[in-house]
Amino acid sequence: MSDSAVHVRSDTELAATNRALYDTLWADALLIEPCRFNTWPLLSTLAAQSKRSLEVAPGLRPRLPLQRTQFLDISAAAMTRFLERGAAAVVGVINALPFADQTFDLVCSFDIVEHVDDDATALAELSRVCAPGGTLLLSVPLHEAAWTAFDDFVGHRRRYEPQDLINMLRRHGFDIERSAIFGMQPKSPRLIAWSMWHLIHHRERAMWWYNHVFMPIGLRMQRKLRWLPGLIDDPHVDTVLMVCRRTGTANGARFT
Structure with missing residues (x-):
């Protein structure tokens, strides 16, 4: 990834931004059933088809x-909600997964x-x-030029340029098989600004709107995922979902 694709914020600032937003969000949000998403x-x-x-x-x-x-999630509030539903859930971070x-x-x-930094x-x-031959589903925001105040608010560290993303995944043993336009970010800058201000200054009211208005509308407006081979490279695509295959080891070596 190019240096221009990294926004300069310290690890402490980034962690504080993410924790302040998502601790609030997951403490007061409703758990959405997986079957309600277009995925x-x-x-x-x-x-x-998967064993684990x-x-x-x-x-x-x-x-x-x-x-x-x-x-696995860094939010204890979220994982507690999963445990209450009988799911296998553990508090942890993506950079140190507690699995073999x-x-x-x-x-x-x-x-x-x-x-993450x-x-x-x-x-x-x-x-x-x-596992070798396994599947990774990964979604990320694309294009540094598309950076907005929303990226800062939600705690993004970067957006990815398509070729940099392809190269980085290959270095970690993944090939992108197909991809689709993804995401539920509001398109209106005014709505985003309104939501950010209320989450900061009127959290309870904002969370009521999130749970009972914005999230239901977002779910209803989801479109069927349309898959294209490889990685979509379109400057108008904000976020992409990729289906990747674990075909190699780190640094490009292949499984035999």
């Missing part, structure tokens, strides 16, 4: 089945690696726990 047709099928599945940093918006998945090598044949991580270690950990 469900694909992920329910992949999960049924892992979803990293689901918050309260899991995409894999609650009863057949290992979940090659444990899972399906690994999912949505909208997280752009938040050391994304190389995060991807190395996802690669380490993914």
